[in-house]
Amino acid sequence: MGTPDLTKAQVAEQTREMDLLRFATAGSVDDGKSTLIGRLLLDSKSIFEDQLEAVESTSKSRGYDYTDLALLTDGLRSEREQGITIDVAYRYFATPNRKFIIADTPGHVQYTRNMVTGASTADLGLVLVDARQGLTEQSRRHAVILSLLRVPHLVLAVNKMDLVDYSEEVFEKIHREFQQFATKLNIPDLEVIPISALKGDNVVNRSENMPWYEGSSLMHHLEHIHVASDRDLVDVRFPVQYVVRPKSDDHHDYRGYGGQVAGGVLKPGDEVVVLPSGMTSTIQGIDLFETELEEAYPPMSVTVRLDDDVDVSRGDMIARVKNAPKPSQDIDAMVCWMTNTPLRPRQKLAIKHTTRTARALVKDVQYRLDVNTLHRDQETKELGLNEIGRIQLRTTVPLLCDPYSKNRTTGSFILIDEATGVTVGAGMILSGS
Amino acid sequence: MTTATHVDYRLSQLDELEAESIHIFREVAAEFEKPVLMFSGGKDSIVMLRLAEKAFYPAKIPFPVLQVDTGFDFPEVLQTRDNWVNRLGVRLIVASVEEAIKDGVVVDDGKTSRNRLQIGTLLNAIEEEGFTAAFGGGRRDEEKARAKERVYSHRDEFGQWDPKMQRPELWSLYNGRLHEGEHMRIFPLSNWTELDIWHYIGREGIEIPSIYFSHQRKVFERDGMLLTESEFNPLRSGESVEERTVRFRTVGDLTLTGCVESEADTIDKIIDEIAIARVTERGATRGDDRFSEAAMEDRKKEGYF
Ligand SMILES: Nc1nc2c(ncn2[C@@H]2O[C@H](COP(=O)(O)OP(=O)(O)O)[C@@H](O)[C@H]2O)c(=O)[nH]1
Numbered sequence: 001m002g003t004p005d006l007t008k009a010q011v012a013e014q015t016r017e018m019d020l021l022r023f024a025t026a027g028s029v030d031d032g033k034s035t036l037i038g039r040l041l042l043d044s045k046s047i048f049e050d051q052l053e054a055v056e057s058t059s060k061s062r063g064y065d066y067t068d069l070a071l072l073t074d075g076l077r078s079e080r081e082q083g084i085t086i087d088v089a090y091r092y093f094a095t096p097n098r099k100f101i102i103a104d105t106p107g108h109v110q111y112t113r114n115m116v117t118g119a120s121t122a123d124l125g126l127v128l129v130d131a132r133q134g135l136t137e138q139s140r141r142h143a144v145i146l147s148l149l150r151v152p153h154l155v156l157a158v159n160k161m162d163l164v165d166y167s168e169e170v171f172e173k174i175h176r177e178f179q180q181f182a183t184k185l186n187i188p189d190l191e192v193i194p195i196s197a198l199k200g201d202n203v204v205n206r207s208e209n210m211p212w213y214e215g216s217s218l219m220h221h222l223e224h225i226h227v228a229s230d231r232d233l234v235d236v237r238f239p240v241q242y243v244v245r246p247k248s249d250d251h252h253d254y255r256g257y258g259g260q261v262a263g264g265v266l267k268p269g270d271e272v273v274v275l276p277s278g279m280t281s282t283i284q285g286i287d288l289f290e291t292e293l294e295e296a297y298p299p300m301s302v303t304v305r306l307d308d309d310v311d312v313s314r315g316d317m318i319a320r321v322k323n324a325p326k327p328s329q330d331i332d333a334m335v336c337w338m339t340n341t342p343l344r345p346r347q348k349l350a351i352k353h354t355t356r357t358a359r360a361l362v363k364d365v366q367y368r369l370d371v372n373t374l375h376r377d378q379e380t381k382e383l384g385l386n387e388i389g390r391i392q393l394r395t396t397v398p399l400l401c402d403p404y405s406k407n408r409t410t411g412s413f414i415l416i417d418e419a420t421g422v423t424v425g426a427g428m429i430l431s432g433s
Numbered sequence: 434m435t436t437a438t439h440v441d442y443r444l445s446q447l448d449e450l451e452a453e454s455i456h457i458f459r460e461v462a463a464e465f466e467k468p469v470l471m472f473s474g475g476k477d478s479i480v481m482l483r484l485a486e487k488a489f490y491p492a493k494i495p496f497p498v499l500q501v502d503t504g505f506d507f508p509e510v511l512q513t514r515d516n517w518v519n520r521l522g523v524r525l526i527v528a529s530v531e532e533a534i535k536d537g538v539v540v541d542d543g544k545t546s547r548n549r550l551q552i553g554t555l556l557n558a559i560e561e562e563g564f565t566a567a568f569g570g571g572r573r574d575e576e577k578a579r580a581k582e583r584v585y586s587h588r589d590e591f592g593q594w595d596p597k598m599q600r601p602e603l604w605s606l607y608n609g610r611l612h613e614g615e616h617m618r619i620f621p622l623s624n625w626t627e628l629d630i631w632h633y634i635g636r637e638g639i640e641i642p643s644i645y646f647s648h649q650r651k652v653f654e655r656d657g658m659l660l661t662e663s664e665f666n667p668l669r670s671g672e673s674v675e676e677r678t679v680r681f682r683t684v685g686d687l688t689l690t691g692c693v694e695s696e697a698d699t700i701d702k703i704i705d706e707i708a709i710a711r712v713t714e715r716g717a718t719r720g721d722d723r724f725s726e727a728a729m730e731d732r733k734k735e736g737y738f
Contacts, residue, residue: 091574244491246493
């Protein structure tokens with residue numbers, strides 16, 4: 001390990017490589033979500049011959065006239081037998097420019113829980129509607145959840161355009177209606193695209209059946225949307241995950257802090273503060289395996305070395321002296337509840353926030369949010385399965401947190417039932433004190 | 434003033450996958466008492482080892498490596514395993530199917546494949562050593578039944594996987610809570626595809642078993658697969674051996690792992706080949722996966738990797 005040896009040219013070379021887009025899909029049953037995903041996989045040549053043959057033969061044996069692309073994304077056997085999908089499934093495809101990870105969230109049972117899970121890691125949300133039906137209560141709910149989870153980009157795909165004679169009028173009506181609704185939500189980037197998942201219109205190529213549509217195809221949009229700038233590159237947040245101490249003859253005095261950058265850009269020479277102790281130091285070096293880096297930014301996993309022999313351990317956070325999160329034990333947050341027994345005041349739970357685990361007491365359930373109407377129900381003092389609401393927590397140790405709207409990593413937490421060990425809640429921090 | 438060395442602070446997708454996997458390795462090492470890495474000697478488990486090496490560098494990997502020896506492993510694979518283990522200085526534990534049969538841990542009825550007998554052998558080793566987390570090289574793109582697999586996959590005290598018991602996984606916040614006797618399978622390569630694995634091996638320039646590359650081999654055909662000639666795999670009537678130019682796409686029990694005819698003798702050529710070969714690695718060359726569409730799911734429930 002000598003001087004930094006990653007040159008600008010090498011870095012430029014690296015950034016030219018393929019990048020990654022994670023998106024979550026949502027739609028009511030029969031809107032055509034499976035067909036669309038099947039088509040994206042097929043047209044990007046991500047389907048293998050043996051998989052396609054299996055689907056073709058199943059389609060034939062069921063007496064279908066065409067190959068049911070929806071079968072390509074069909075999941076576990078019990079679900080197959082019930083004919084429904086009940087869990088988030090992840091699919092992969094790539095084009096020459098980009099790799100895509102789809103979090104495919106099903107349309108019915110346990111709906112909110114699955115969608116929240118899928119949306120938590122998504123850069124983009126794709127909501128499907130059936131052109132014949134227009135916006136439904138469900139499509140509005142999908143958009144609300146995506147905006148709550150701060151998914152920065154949203155695409156509304158108006159599907160089955162072939163069944164409405166590719167009518168501009170039908171499309172425009174849905175488009176206008178949705179845009180109006182979206183003004184109530186927090187959606188920084190919205191695109192509405194008319195498609196036919198079955199026929200392929202505007203999926204990969206621009207459709208000749210809809211000359212009135214001047215936007216790009218769905219695939220083109222997915223390929224070109226800019227996502228790196230969605231991350232917080234200003235506020236340095238480095239949750240310490242693991243202390244690297246070789247204790248070997250070669251690296252006798254090495255002491256580094258392993259973690260994944262959650263925000264900002266870290267550089268050697270930066271003056272930093274370690275929370276919650278408040279001790280200050282300077283970054284001596286940033287290592288990624290045998291390479292010393294000039295800088296580290298989200299979501300890189302690196303090892304940070306400090307100049308001083310300060311006491312740092314897992315659960316601590318490295319930030320900038322003049323820009324650090326406030327250690328908070330009173331947390332105000334939106335929570336999605338994911339288990340049958342309701343969330344109630346006085347309940348005690350385990351909480352995991354970045355690399356820190358603590359216990360939390362539910363002080364209050366302030367309101368339940370009706371995700372269809374955005375109405376705040378202040379009468380109910382509990383949250384049931386698949387419900388979302390605003391709660392107050394008191395934690396045993398301070399959390400080093402930011403509002404979720406500022407940082408999706410330092411602003412999120414999960415709640416764990418201490419008896420069963422199951423993850424029962426997903427939280428998005430509004431503020432801490 | 435900031436000097437922008439990166440036009441837009443983008444990470445390549447391989448770098449992003451690497452960062453995610455390193456995060457998972459560190460999280461498990463920090464939160465579990467006794468992790469172990471399940472090593473088959475195949476390309477996926479080698480990539481896992483590489484990522485673990487990076488996660489803790491310059492310290493050594495803080496957990497041992499467990500290999501299930503089917504008794505029918507390719508010698509080239511065992512050689513590569515030894516090279517890796519020696520270079521990294523990690524402890525290697527070998528759980529032998531042969532010995533598990535001898536000790537009555539699993540029953541060889543002559544019909545059950547070695548890949549399948551591995552399940553019992555593996556669960557026994559995990560229980561005996563008291564491992565609480567076992568890293569596996571499974572990827573979600575391999576098979577439909579895996580698409581819903583979590584990164585942290587919970588196993589009950591019988592080592593079984595229950596689809597209904599799996600916990601929702603949000604952001605990068607993993608829940609590692611366990612009860613006595615339970616353990617967690619950890620899949621740090623969940624979001625990698627077969628092509629990603631090859632690009633990464635190429636980029637890192639790391640050693641993989643030579644049988645992945647094109648070579649001359651004495652083979653015979655059985656059930657539409659090309660199997661290697663071996664004392665463990667006696668010829669049946671009508672089968673005959675001939676020399677062909679082949680390579681393996683997966684490594685495992687050599688009596689069941691087929692090879693494909695191929696001239697690809699470099700990583701780049703293998704990548705080119707995969708990019709146009711339209712058959713999944715499992716579909717092509719894993720004898721025991723082909724019996725039913727749901728075979729994989731069944732084996733997973735029993736505690737298969
Ligand atoms: N005409 C037409 N039918 C479609 C289109 N997309 C999906 N479908 C059909 O709608 C039905 C439901 O589609 P599917 O993909 O299974 O819906 P999912 O429940 O949202 O996954 C199937 O019969 C599809 O063939 C489309 O664009 N046009």
